[in-house]
Amino acid sequence: xxxxxxxxxxxxxxxxxxxxxxxxxxxxxxxxxxxxxxxxxxxxxxxxxxxxxxxxxxxxxxxxxxxxxxxxxxxxxxxxxxxxxxxxxxxxxxxxxxxxxxxxxxxxxxxxxxxxxxxxxxxxxxxxxxxxxxxxxxxxxxxxxxxxxxxxxxxxxxxxxxxxxxxxxxxxxxxxxxxxxxxxxxxxxxxxxxxxxxxxxxxxxxxxxxxxxxxxxxxxxxxxxxxxxxxxxxxxxxxxxxxxxxxxxxxxxxxxxxxxxxxxxxxxxxxxxxxxxxxxxxxxxxxxxxxxxxxxxxxxxxxxxxxxxxxxxxxxxxxxxxxxxxxxxxxxxxxxxxxxxxxxxxxxxxxxxxxxxxxxxxxxxxxxxxxxxxxxxxxxxxxxxxxxxxxxxxxxxxxxxxxxxxxxxxxxxxxxxxxxxxxxxxxxxxxxxxxxxxxxxxxxxxxxxxxxxxxxxxxxxxxxxxxxxxxxxxxxxxxxxxxxxxxxxxxxxxxxxxxxxxxxxxxxxxxxxxxxxxxxxxxxxxxxxxxxxxxxxxxxxxxxxxxxxxxxxxxxxxxxxxxxxxxxxxxxxxxxxxxxxxxxxxxxxxxxxxxxxxxxxxxxxxxxxxxxxxxxxxxxxxxxxxxxxxxxxxxxxxxxxxxxx
Numbered sequence: 001x002x003x004x005x006x007x008x009x010x011x012x013x014x015x016x017x018x019x020x021x022x023x024x025x026x027x028x029x030x031x032x033x034x035x036x037x038x039x040x041x042x043x044x045x046x047x048x049x050x051x052x053x054x055x056x057x058x059x060x061x062x063x064x065x066x067x068x069x070x071x072x073x074x075x076x077x078x079x080x081x082x083x084x085x086x087x088x089x090x091x092x093x094x095x096x097x098x099x100x101x102x103x104x105x106x107x108x109x110x111x112x113x114x115x116x117x118x119x120x121x122x123x124x125x126x127x128x129x130x131x132x133x134x135x136x137x138x139x140x141x142x143x144x145x146x147x148x149x150x151x152x153x154x155x156x157x158x159x160x161x162x163x164x165x166x167x168x169x170x171x172x173x174x175x176x177x178x179x180x181x182x183x184x185x186x187x188x189x190x191x192x193x194x195x196x197x198x199x200x201x202x203x204x205x206x207x208x209x210x211x212x213x214x215x216x217x218x219x220x221x222x223x224x225x226x227x228x229x230x231x232x233x234x235x236x237x238x239x240x241x242x243x244x245x246x247x248x249x250x251x252x253x254x255x256x257x258x259x260x261x262x263x264x265x266x267x268x269x270x271x272x273x274x275x276x277x278x279x280x281x282x283x284x285x286x287x288x289x290x291x292x293x294x295x296x297x298x299x300x301x302x303x304x305x306x307x308x309x310x311x312x313x314x315x316x317x318x319x320x321x322x323x324x325x326x327x328x329x330x331x332x333x334x335x336x337x338x339x340x341x342x343x344x345x346x347x348x349x350x351x352x353x354x355x356x357x358x359x360x361x362x363x364x365x366x367x368x369x370x371x372x373x374x375x376x377x378x379x380x381x382x383x384x385x386x387x388x389x390x391x392x393x394x395x396x397x398x399x400x401x402x403x404x405x406x407x408x409x410x411x412x413x414x415x416x417x418x419x420x421x422x423x424x425x426x427x428x429x430x431x432x433x434x435x436x437x438x439x440x441x442x443x444x445x446x447x448x449x450x451x452x453x454x455x456x457x458x459x460x461x462x463x464x465x466x467x468x469x470x471x472x473x474x475x476x477x478x479x480x481x482x483x484x485x486x487x488x489x490x491x492x493x494x495x496x497x498x499x500x501x502x503x504x505x506x507x508x509x510x511x512x513x514x515x516x517x518x519x520x521x522x523x524x525x526x527x528x529x530x531x532x533x534x535x536x537x538x539x540x541x542x543x544x545x546x547x548x549x550x551x552x553x554x555x556x557x558x559x560x561x562x563x564x565x566x567x568x569x570x571x572x573x574x575x576x577x578x579x580x581x582x583x584x585x586x587x588x589x590x591x592x593x594x595x596x597x598x599x600x601x602x603x604x605x606x607x608x609x610x611x612x613x614x615x616x617x618x619x620x621x622x623x624x625x626x627x628x629x630x631x632x633x634x635x636x637x638x639x640x641x642x643x644x645x
Contacts, residue, residue, distance in 0.1 A: 022145035026127065030152040034123050036414070037156065037166075038440050043116040047442040052469035053168025055476075056486045058115055060091040061101050062476040065111060066574055068102065074260055076598050076643040078572040079481045082462070082519055083596035083627075084493035089261055089268055090486075092214040093171045095254075099211065119165060119440070122174040127151030129177040133184035133369045136195070137327050143372035146379075150309050150368035151177070157409040159302040161361050166438065167297075175213040176361040180369060182209050183223055187330050190231045190239070199242050206246060207253035215354045218341060219362045223334040230329070267624075269492045275355030276346040285360070288405070295357055302409050306364040310335075312371030319374065331370055338363035413438050443473065446548035450525065451477045453547045461522025461559040466499055470525065470551070481572065483519060492623040493596055498534075507621075508533040513540055517560040518619065520594045524554040564617070564626060566591035566635075575643040579629075582637050589631035592617045596624045598643070603629055606638030614641060 042049065048058040064087050067075035074087030091098070097118050104114035130151035134144045154161055164173035182205050189198045209216040228243055235243075251258070261268075277295050284291050288301045313335060320328040338359050345356030377383075447470060454463060455478055462481040465471035471484025487500045494500045496519055498507055507515040512534060515521070526535060527550065535541070541554035562570045565585035570593065571578045577595060584590050603612040610631065617628040627641065 019141040019145040022142070023148060026145065026149040026152050030124075030127060030155075033152070033156045034120070037438065038120055038123055042440055042442050043120055044113055045116075045442050046110070046112060048112045048115045049119065049168065049440045050443045050447070051166065051168040051440065052472075053486075054115075054170075055168070055469045055472040057091075057094050057097060057168060057170070058112070059472045059476045059485070060086065060094050061098050061115055062111065063087075063574070064091070064098055065102065065105065070575065071645075072575060072643070073256055075575045076601065077574060078577055078595050079479065079574075080475050080485060081483060081489075081493045081596070082481075082496045082594065083598065084489070084491060085264065085267065085598065087257070088264055089491050090489045092257065092261065093169070095257055096174075096208060096211040096213075097171055118174075119170045122165065122170060122177075123155060125174075126155040126177045129181045130365060130368050133181050134372050136181075136184040136188045137331070137369065139373045140376055143376040145372075146375040147369050147372035150305065150371055150375075151365070153305045154309065154364055154368060157302060157413050158305045158361075158364055159298045159300065159412070160296065160306075160358075161364065162302075162413055162438075163297045164358075164361060166440070171213045172215070172358055172361065175209055175216045175219070177365050178205065178209050178212060179216050179219045179362050180365045182206055182220060183334060183366070184369065186224055187227060187327065189242075190227055190235070191326065199246070202246055203249055207250045210250055210254050215358065218351070218354050218356075219338065219359055222337040223330065226333060226337075227330055267491050267493070269490055269494065270353050271488050271490055272346075272352040273488055275357035276352055277343055277357035277360075278346055279343050281357070282343045288408070297357075300408075300412055302412050304405050304409050306360070306367070309364055309367040309371045312374040313367040313369075315374035315378070316370045316372075319377070335363065335366055335370065338366055443477075446550055447473050447477075449548040450474065450551055453553065454478045454480055454523075457523060461520045461556065461561075463523045463525065464498060464516075464519075464521045465525045466531075467525075467527040467551070468499070470527070483521065495622050495624070496596070511621075512537055515621075516540060516556050517558075518564075518594065518622075520560050520562055521556050522559040523556065526552040526554070560594070562594050564592040564594050568593070570595075577627075577641040579641070580638050582629075582635055582639065584631065584635040589633070589635045591629045591635055593627045593629065595627050596622075597627050600644045601627065601641050602644045604640045604642060605636040606640065607636035610634055610636045612636055612639050 048054055063075070063077055064073075067073070067087065072087075074085055077084060077086040080086065097115070100118050100121075101111060101114040104117065105111050109117075127148045128151075131144055131148040134147040139147075155165075156162065161173055161176065164170065164176075182202065185195075185198055185202055185205065188195055189202060206220075209220065232240070274294055275297070281291070281295065283289075285296075285301060285303045286307060288303055290296070290298070290301045317328060317332050317335075319325075320331070341351065341354075341356050341359040342363055343357075343360075345351035345354065345359070450470060451474060454474055459480060462483050463474065465474060465482060465484030468484055468486050471482050472486060474480060475482045475485065483497055484499065485497070487494065487497060498515060508531060523544075524534070524541060525547065535552065535554070540557060542557050544553040544555050547553045562568070565588075566583050568582040568591055569580045571580075572595070577593070579591075579593070582591055585592070597614070597616040601614045603614050605612050610633070612632060612635065613630050615628040615630055617626040619625050629635065629639065629641070
């Protein structure tokens with residue numbers, strides 16, 4: 001006779017051993033790791049995350065939230081880089097994040113909390129996106145579970161993806177898994193068995209992917225266009241209409257930021273500085289060899305999970321080729337496209353502007369979707385039982401040799417696991433400098449101390465900030481005029497930043513005095529590495545001690561004021577400059593202000609029957625030029641420069 005209780009217990013254990021148990025296990029691990037790395041007390045605290053790029057994006061969010069309240073989608077910000085167009089170019093990787101924050105903020109959520117929640121939502125969604133993509137390919141439930149698990153491991157233990165969301169490049173981390181879902185859904189909708197509501201989902205997800213990060217276009221364009229061309233002959237008229245409607249809606253949704261950017265291309269400064277991996281970096285990644293932080297963005301390479309995903313994906317493609325699976329060409333072509341962008345894109349025209357190594361992240365996510373079937377078929381007891389006894393020892397030996405690499409993944413990304421002296425040194429110094437930590441934290445105390453010091457100083461000139469993340473923070477935290485911030489803003493206005501990607505700059509030497517005068521620098525905040533050519537110029541700089549425990553503060557001995565020719569008092573705000581006590585340069589009716597010119601600026605006189613206009617004043621070493629105000633017929637003593645609508 002059969003024991004009913006034993007049969008029930010056996011059924012429960014079978015459930016736990018099956019794909020449902022795998023999902024539960026992976027989900028539990030994911031929840032624990034998310035709560036460990038993204039503490040809820042920080043998410044719902046009073047401050048945004050303290051990572052370097054988080055400061056850049058929160059500064060954008062903070063500035064554009066104020067601009068949107070005035071009805072502006074982008075705004076002339078005279079408090080950054082002597083005046084630059086915020087929201088025009090540099091935040092095209094922050095649009096969805098900003099909209100997310102805007103909606104929540106208007107619902108009563110504090111702006112910093114709304115900003116932090118985006119990262120938490122993306123973290124939770126990562127394995128779900130990959131799982132849904134795997135479902136769309138119609139693979140087995142067990143294969144879907146393996147894909148879900150790989151999504152968990154990639155988010156937490158793959159160095160490039162972890163660098164993205166750990167340091168603040170959360171938008172591309174989000175786009176990496178969102179693009180995978182879009183590609184799988186598009187393939188399904190152009191196939192023989194489209195899912196109900198799939199086109200509606202695409203009408204939401206594709207525009208959202210572009211809003212999340214502009215370079216989603218590069219990841220999506222090749223595979224989607226290729227698939228459409230391959231299926232074009234077999235599509236009915238309605239199918240063609242759906243595809244073109246999808247493209248049109250995507251452009252329409254993104255046109256509110258795309259059109260202003262395209263109409264101001266003369267202000268753009270393309271850069272090929274970051275993420276320029278060449279084919280040899282594939283082998284560096286395979287062996288986890290760290291070469292260049294400007295390319296891979298990390299002080300230690302941890303690519304084991306990515307490598308496993310890619311190798312297993314290749315195994316799946318081989319099996320699909322034998323079975324003549326309908327997804328073979330699209331799945332393999334997409335993997336090849338993303339691989340090519342990552343490791344060959346730097347050698348092609350135009351692609352270097354996208355920082356192409358970044359596409360290794362969506363490549364890893366796509367590989368995880370394809371890897372599930374191979375892992376489900378081969379990581380089984382049956383497969384192990386089929387390994388010849390003579391080879392089992394070799395297999396176990398290889399697994400033992402792999403153990404240190406597994407440990408390295410855990411030690412790098414779980415605080416407290418790496419207790420070696422070198423591990424402690426890298427965690428305490430390198431990781432603190434280049435990305436905040438393996439656990440997201442709020443604004444550091446040293447930043448807050450610097451902000452307090454800045455607020456206590458007279459507001460009579462700009463503050464030149466060496467460490468770019470501190471510059472971004474001070475812009476939103478103090479509302480003081482800053483020269484600094486992220487050094488690769490893709491706009492010509494960044495030439496006002498002395499620390500804009502310069503290995504050697506004549507302004508560090510004999511040109512330093514002219515630079516300080518040109519941009520009315522009143523204070524300088526220096527960090528590591530030291531630049532003796534600047535800090536030894538005590539004829540120009542007066543030391544004011546150490547601020548925040550690590551930043552060396554200097555007062556410029558002779559600030560030049562905001563008027564380059566003539567004299568005036570200037571009060572700056574978003575989209576406007578209010579000028580009082582204006583006096584023209586001798587023999588003219590002109591006043592030149594040390595603020596960047598913008599074609600949209602208009603002059604509104606505060607004196608009856610006296611008009612004024614804005615012209616561009618050329619400045620040596622600065623393509624943008626400054627503002628020249630010309631009186632008609634005489635220079636008004638009071639006027640306002642405002643950004644036209």
